[in-house]
Amino acid sequence: MEQTNTAHKSLTMRALDKVEVVGNKLPDPAIIFFICLVVVWVLSAIFSQMTFTTLDPRTEEAVVVNNLLTGASLADFLSRMVTIFTGFAPLGVVLVAMLGVGVAEHSGFISAGLKRMLDSTPRTLLTPMVVLVAIVSHTATDAGYVLVIPLAGVIFYAMGRHPLAGIAAAFAGVSGGFCANFIPSAIDPLLQSFTQEAAQIIDPTIQVNPLNNWFFNSASSLVIISLAWYLTDKVIEPRLKEVAVDGDPNEIPKFEDLNPVQTKALRYASLTMLAGIVGLIAILYPETSPLRDANGELTTFAAPVMQSIVPIIFLLFLIPGVVYGYMSGTYSSTKDMIDSMTKAMQGMSYYIVMAFFCALFIDAFGKSNLGALLAINGAEFLQGLSLPASVTIVGIIFLTAFVNLFVGSSSAKWALLGPIFVPMLMQLGISPDLTQAAYRLGDSSSNIITPLLPYFPLVVIYCQRYVKSTGIGTLLSLMLPYSITFLIVWTAFLLIYWTVGLPLGVGASYVYPAG
Numbered sequence: 001m002e003q004t005n006t007a008h009k010s011l012t013m014r015a016l017d018k019v020e021v022v023g024n025k026l027p028d029p030a031i032i033f034f035i036c037l038v039v040v041w042v043l044s045a046i047f048s049q050m051t052f053t054t055l056d057p058r059t060e061e062a063v064v065v066n067n068l069l070t071g072a073s074l075a076d077f078l079s080r081m082v083t084i085f086t087g088f089a090p091l092g093v094v095l096v097a098m099l100g101v102g103v104a105e106h107s108g109f110i111s112a113g114l115k116r117m118l119d120s121t122p123r124t125l126l127t128p129m130v131v132l133v134a135i136v137s138h139t140a141t142d143a144g145y146v147l148v149i150p151l152a153g154v155i156f157y158a159m160g161r162h163p164l165a166g167i168a169a170a171f172a173g174v175s176g177g178f179c180a181n182f183i184p185s186a187i188d189p190l191l192q193s194f195t196q197e198a199a200q201i202i203d204p205t206i207q208v209n210p211l212n213n214w215f216f217n218s219a220s221s222l223v224i225i226s227l228a229w230y231l232t233d234k235v236i237e238p239r240l241k242e243v244a245v246d247g248d249p250n251e252i253p254k255f256e257d258l259n260p261v262q263t264k265a266l267r268y269a270s271l272t273m274l275a276g277i278v279g280l281i282a283i284l285y286p287e288t289s290p291l292r293d294a295n296g297e298l299t300t301f302a303a304p305v306m307q308s309i310v311p312i313i314f315l316l317f318l319i320p321g322v323v324y325g326y327m328s329g330t331y332s333s334t335k336d337m338i339d340s341m342t343k344a345m346q347g348m349s350y351y352i353v354m355a356f357f358c359a360l361f362i363d364a365f366g367k368s369n370l371g372a373l374l375a376i377n378g379a380e381f382l383q384g385l386s387l388p389a390s391v392t393i394v395g396i397i398f399l400t401a402f403v404n405l406f407v408g409s410s411s412a413k414w415a416l417l418g419p420i421f422v423p424m425l426m427q428l429g430i431s432p433d434l435t436q437a438a439y440r441l442g443d444s445s446s447n448i449i450t451p452l453l454p455y456f457p458l459v460v461i462y463c464q465r466y467v468k469s470t471g472i473g474t475l476l477s478l479m480l481p482y483s484i485t486f487l488i489v490w491t492a493f494l495l496i497y498w499t500v501g502l503p504l505g506v507g508a509s510y511v512y513p514a515g
Contacts, residue, residue, distance in 0.1 A: 021473060029457040029472060033357035036452070037364055044068040044368040054376050056369075063376065065369050081360070088359035093310050094458065095348060097146040100314035100321070102344020103337055107325030109317075110151070112258055112266040115158070123159055127169050130155065131228040134173025135221050138181045144174035145455040147313065150462045163245065163466040164478065165237040169228055171459055172482040175447040177224035178410070179440035181217050187410065188214070191436060194414045198422035199432040209507035212433040213440060216497060216504045220441075223493050224486065231481050247466040265327035269320040276316050347461075354457045362454070371406060378403060379420040389428050390495060393438045396421055397491050400442030405450045410443050426512045433508035434498065441494055445487040448479040 027035065048067035056063050067073060085091070104110045121129060130152045137144030149170040156166025179187075189210040196208040258266065283289055284305060287296045291305040298305055305312075321340070325331030365371055382395045403413060417439065425435045447453055451472050463470035498510060 017477070025473070029451060029460065030354040030357045032451060032472075033354070033361045037357065037361040040361065040364045040368055040370060041068045043370060044364075047370065047373070052373065054373060054380070056372055056376065063369055063373050065373060066367055068364055068368055077364070080363075084363045085356050085359050088355055088362075088454075091352070091355045091359070094146050094351060094355075094455075095345070096310050097313050098344045098348055099341050100316070100318035101147060102347075103325070103340045104317040104321030106340035106343055107321045107330050107337075108262070108328055109266070109269050109321045109324035110154075112262055112324065112328075113270065115258060116266065117155070123161075126155065126159055126161070127232045128225050128229045130166060130169050131173040131177075131225045131232075132221075134170045135177050135181055135224060136183060137174055138178060138183075138185050138187070144170070145458060148174055149459060150465075153462055153466060157245070157466065162237055162240040162243065164240055164243065164463050164470070164474075165232055167459065167462050168236050168475075168478045168482070169232040171448055171479060172228045172231075172486075173224065175453070175455070176444060176479070176482050176486050177221070177228070178444040178447055179213070179217055180220035180224045180444070182221055184211055184214055190411050191414055191440065194411065194418045195422060195432050195436045198418040199426065202423045202426045203513075206432070207507075208432055208436075209505065211506040212504060212508040213437045214505040215502070215508075216437050216494070217440075219497065219502070220490065220493070223490060227485055227489055228482060231485060235481050236478055243467060245466045246468055247464070262328050265324045268327055269324035272323045273316055273320040276319065280312065350461055351458050355454070358454055358457075361452075365406075374403065374406060376417075376420065379417050383420065383424050389425070389430055390498075392425065392428065393430070393434070393494070393498075394491060396425075396435065396438045397442035397445075397487070397494075400439050401446040401487055404443050404446045406452065410440075413443065414439060429511055431509045431512045431514065433504050434510050437494065437504055441490050442487070445483055445490060449476060449483045451476075 044065055045067050047065040050065070052063050052065070054063045055061065068077070101110075130148075134144050134148045134152070137148045149167055152166035152170035153163040154166075156169075157163035192208050192210040192212060195212075196206070199206045199208060284291055284298060291303065291308070292298055293302040293304075297303055322331065322337055325336065325340075331337060378399050382392065382399055385392075385395070387395060400413070400417065403417070414436075418436075421439065422432045422435050426432065450456065456472075456475070460470060460472060460475050463475060467474070497504075501510070504510065
């Protein structure tokens with residue numbers, strides 16, 4: 001048995017090494033996005049000459065592929081190029097958050113806080129703690145990408161563990177476990193709105209609760225934490241044992257014992273951050289809070305607080321970072337604070353270049369309607385197979401995971417797939433709640449293995465801080481075990497959860513019509 005296991009692990013490691021080698025031979029991510037842009041242009045010109053009978057559920061009209069190589073389309077592209085780039089949502093999220101985080105980092109506040117945390121966190125529990133924090137970060141939309149993932153590398157490195165293992169564990173929690181969370185977030189009511197609209201195609205009176213998957217998502221958190229813990233400690237980190245940390249020493253934080261001045265500065269800076277959090281809660285608490293939506297809700301996308309997550313992160317790190325900087329002696333003037341922001345932006349220079357090409361590609365792919373054609377035809381193919389309900393659920397999960405490699409936005413995919421999946425399964429006696437849970441599972445599992453994820457190149461940059469040779473293939477080989485394991489085990493967990501009859505969420509059911 002021991003020999004078999006060893007042989008199996010050896011085969012797995014060889015396969016992952018092959019993925020890394022092949023992946024690292026791919027062009028730079030910015031060039032990949034440019035190539036994809038050109039491919040979309042060419043395919044749009046080809047497929048625009050064809051007539052499709054595929055109906056777009058959003059318009060009830062046949063899908064028409066738009067030719068992006070016409071003179072009018074190219075003129076429109078050139079006229080919008082600047083706004084396409086400046087309007088690229090992940091770019092603003094990353095840069096604004098990093099301005100505040102940069103001050104907290106370069107003032108020494110983050111390093112001092114991590115030192116205190118490391119003193120109280122057992123080494124054996126570091127991985128599940130990182131994954132847990134990564135999962136909870138979903139509540140703050142994209143905060144996990146710009147905050148939790150890089151900090152995980154810092155924490156692992158300070159603990160004497162490989163920093164890339166920490167980054168991989170956090171990436172798995174933030175992105176691979178995207179639909180797993182103990183705390184409801186803005187994505188819940190967003191997806192629910194599409195689900196309800198799709199369900200009303202069959203039953204105009206049906207109402208879907210925004211927390212219809214909350215119980216399953218909460219239970220899934222335990223599954224994701226357990227799987228990521230095992231994979232990080234038993235598969236990923238042993239594989240990284242021979243990978244030397246050769247990054248720029250000036251870019252890798254050093255952890256030394258805090259002197260009395262730094263200890264006092266950390267105390268006051270931490271109290272400042274705590275006061276900011278308490279103040280925010282006090283502002284949010286009244287039903288008439290200006291940060292709530294018109295109905296007094298906090299978690300809808302219309303709520304100002306959900307649209308202000310990144311500025312809140314900026315302030316919650318900027319102000320304590322300044323307090324620590326002045327009290328510890330790191331800062332002596334306002335210029336030092338600006339220098340910290342400048343250094344943070346210097347580290348983001350490559351991401352800005354990559355984001356330019358990424359924004360152009362995503363805009364072109366959406367305008368071409370090629371993504372809609374791919375998603376809808378895949379869903380209709382699955383519908384035409386007329387498989388048993390449980391097999392269809394598995395098919396939805398795997399189809400969603402595949403489509404997710406090409407269409408990144410969770411809500412955009414559900415706007416396309418929901419009007420097909422939800423009515424189809426309702427006619428099989430399956431509730432919209434279960435269909436949505438299956439979709440969210442598949443959508444999460446493949447996030448971490450698609451270079452077309454806007455934040456994927458950013459994670460590569462985080463890794464290069466420690467291992468200069470890190471490329472797309474390196475990150476793919478690290479994340480592939482998480483993705484495949486999540487997809488298989490999580491799917492089995494949903495089927496068992498369904499069989500046992502545990503509640504999916506608030507006001508949810510497994511069958512339609514609900515008994």
